[in-house]
């Protein structure tokens with residue numbers, strides 16, 4: 387992957403979109419090298435859509451229930467992603483399962499964020515407060531978040547970045563979620579920035595972070 391200018395993102399959402407907001411804020415900095423080309427929501431009432439509109443970003447709704455099959459839904463998502471010429475697909479609280487055709491078409495070009503340190507507390511059913519409750523129920527002392535590339539499994543793709551968040555004695559699922567979310571908002575833009583600089587090299591399960599090229603000319 388070479389360094390690239392003006393990386394175009396398609397951000398897929400279903401909910402409040404606080405990660406989307408962190409990504410938008412990052413992209414609005416001149417040095418980010420990335421721009422949100424389109425926000426695609428699997429729900430009509432996602433507040434993330436409002437965030438997109440406020441920033442003048444194209445916002446589209448693609449609901450699984452409006453399509454007769456998984457294949458038709460994948461085709462609709464692919465059409466939208468390619469129409470906006472997205473280079474990187476960013477899942478930010480997207481609650482629909484991404485179909486195989488989308489994953490295959492954008493291999494190592496789809497990122498997701500999970501609110502725990504994978505491979506712990508991930509996989510089917512591990513979303514939202516379930517994740518943080520499972521961490522507390524297990525008695526884990528450290529949680530955190532993981533940015534990964536998406537593969538065919540649930541939360542199984544190559545890990546890009548992780549951040550640790552200590553569990554506190556008096557934590558509830560909500561208080562732990564809130565502290566993890568702060569780290570998510572820092573980590574996701576960082577991963578996108580590394581990708582935009584061409585500094586992520588996937589070697590099997592490992593994602594190597596290449597050193598910054600200093601003094602590199604763009605011409």
Ligand code: GRF
Nearest residue numbers: 402403404405479499500501
């Ligand atoms: C985040 O906790 C993220 O880790 C998970 O879904 C949640 C989305 O939150 N994948 P928001 O919509 O970005 O606020």
